[in-house]
Amino acid sequence: MSNRIYVALDTADLARAKAMATRVRHHVGGIKLGLEFFSAHGQSGVHAMAELGLPIFLDLKLHDIPNTVAKAVQALGALKPAILTVHASGGRAMLEDAKAAAPLGTKVIAVTMLTSLDAADLAATGVVGSAHDQVSRLTELAREAGVDGIVCSGAEVAAAKAIWPKGFFVVPGVRLPDGQIGDQKRVVTPRQAMDAGASILVVGRPITQAEDPDTAARAIGATL
Numbered sequence: 001m002s003n004r005i006y007v008a009l010d011t012a013d014l015a016r017a018k019a020m021a022t023r024v025r026h027h028v029g030g031i032k033l034g035l036e037f038f039s040a041h042g043q044s045g046v047h048a049m050a051e052l053g054l055p056i057f058l059d060l061k062l063h064d065i066p067n068t069v070a071k072a073v074q075a076l077g078a079l080k081p082a083i084l085t086v087h088a089s090g091g092r093a094m095l096e097d098a099k100a101a102a103p104l105g106t107k108v109i110a111v112t113m114l115t116s117l118d119a120a121d122l123a124a125t126g127v128v129g130s131a132h133d134q135v136s137r138l139t140e141l142a143r144e145a146g147v148d149g150i151v152c153s154g155a156e157v158a159a160a161k162a163i164w165p166k167g168f169f170v171v172p173g174v175r176l177p178d179g180q181i182g183d184q185k186r187v188v189t190p191r192q193a194m195d196a197g198a199s200i201l202v203v204g205r206p207i208t209q210a211e212d213p214d215t216a217a218r219a220i221g222a223t224l
């Protein structure tokens with residue numbers, strides 16, 4: 001894939017999602033549809049977006065007992081997304097069963113530690129230690145479970161890649177130096193994330209909230 005940017009279309013408005021994707025399609029490598037879009041439009045919405053011809057990253061961050069996650073992955077199978085997310089903290093059996101239930105061409109990617117969290121947030125959930133330690137631990141787990149890769153911040157991707165050289169590394173929470181951070185906490189620039197070993201970048205608001213999304217996508221691409 002030449003363009004490593006997946007644009008996150010976080011909206012419940014199908015017309016807006018379509019219009020945005022159409023505007024930026026020549027400057028992104030794929031479309032990420034997440035909980036907001038899927039809760040509003042479900043599988044028919046995903047089909048409608050797939051008509052644009054770009055790869056679809058279906059980011060539902062599944063997290064439940066192995067049987068439930070496997071059945072959910074099976075139920076999503078007809079969509080044949082390029083990428084599908086689950087939470088690594090669901091545990092090894094859940095990860096194994098999610099991978100086994102996914103279509104052959106779908107990368108199952110395990111979310112390690114959300115980029116909206118820092119070490120204090122982690123401690124509040126009962127996990128003491130640094131983001132680096134938590135991401136490293138869950139990367140090891142994901143590798144052993146046989147999924148295709150992980151999601152982490154650009155600050156940990158080099159360490160994760162050292163643990164799993166053949167893994168696929170998804171990095172969200174990227175911002176240009178002058179960009180608004182919003183609810184993200186572990187933020188790096190798109191260029192830093194790529195240099196550290198990201199396979200793809202997920203970029204939402206820096207593109208979708210820009211005055212001219214197409215120019216914003218192109219400008220981010222130009223930094224890579």
Ligand SMILES: O=C(O)c1cc(=O)[nH]c(=O)n1[C@@H]1O[C@H](COP(=O)(O)O)[C@@H](O)[C@H]1O
Pocket residue numbers: 008010034059085111113114115116151152172173174182184202203204205206
């Ligand atoms: O799995 C993800 O894509 C994800 C994981 C994570 O740790 N942090 C994170 O921000 N994301 C997603 O990446 C996108 C980031 O959006 P922006 O902060 O607007 O660029 C959102 O769609 C999030 O759901």
